[in-house]
Amino acid sequence: MKNNSALFYACSLIEFIGRERKMKRSELVQILGEKTIRQIYRYADVFHCEPIAKTADDFITNLNIPEGTFDNVAFCRYEVPDYWTIGEVYERLIEDISGDDEAHIVARLMEVYASWISDAISNYNTDFYYQSRDYICECYREGKVCA
Template identity: 65%
Template sequence: MNDNSLFFLCSLIEFIGRQQKQRRGRIVELLGENVIKRIYDYADVFHCEPIEKVADDFILRCQIPMDDYDNVKCCRYEVPDYWEIGEVYERLIEDLKKSSGKEMIDCIKEVYASWINDAISNYNTDFYYQSRDYIYECFKEGQVCA
């Protein structure tokens, strides 16, 4: 399964989080359910604009403040781009939706509200580029599996 709208949404959340130095779960909270649904529903339209412009529009519209969470600066190795991380979240959310039967918006909120954000956002580990099956299994277990 490959949901391009979800991929764009997750990549945009990652982009905004990096730009505003916010944890990704906080970005989801600040955007709110209605805006997230709108981005998801109209991702094919938003995708026609540069992601920087789309991000700036939502940062202003939702008044997303600057904070001090800078996982990019803390990275000692090559920083994955926001598209790569967007894909990690997309796959995890797809897997949760497939196994749970929950609504997409509920899966998005559940994943971004969970502990797994810190694991995915720690670019000094290899967690974010593990297989989708492994990441989903860790998510279900509530911890990084040995």
């Protein structure tokens, strides 16, 4: 299951909303919940027809997503990766740990965002987020950034 466009869109939308609401992605995924994430994943091809900012605003408004204090974009000392880039990092990791098990893709997504690796990916002052997908996957499996 490589290049899952619905997963890519779902992860990119989570990143976009997280930046808009200044929330850790793990907190945002908890607020969105499995039902909403499943809806985003299932209808990604429909949501993708609208500008991502509008889709994000609809979810922010309808779910009353609060504003937090986590602003990793403001604290970035270097070039900020766009939300599509970070969405792709998550997509690849979730694909790699899921293999061909598409039935549990939303559960894997929630596991990844709830894990330590979400903070590592969100730290744009390191080079972690642009490491190879194999390296990021191995770090996830090891439960730490590998030397």
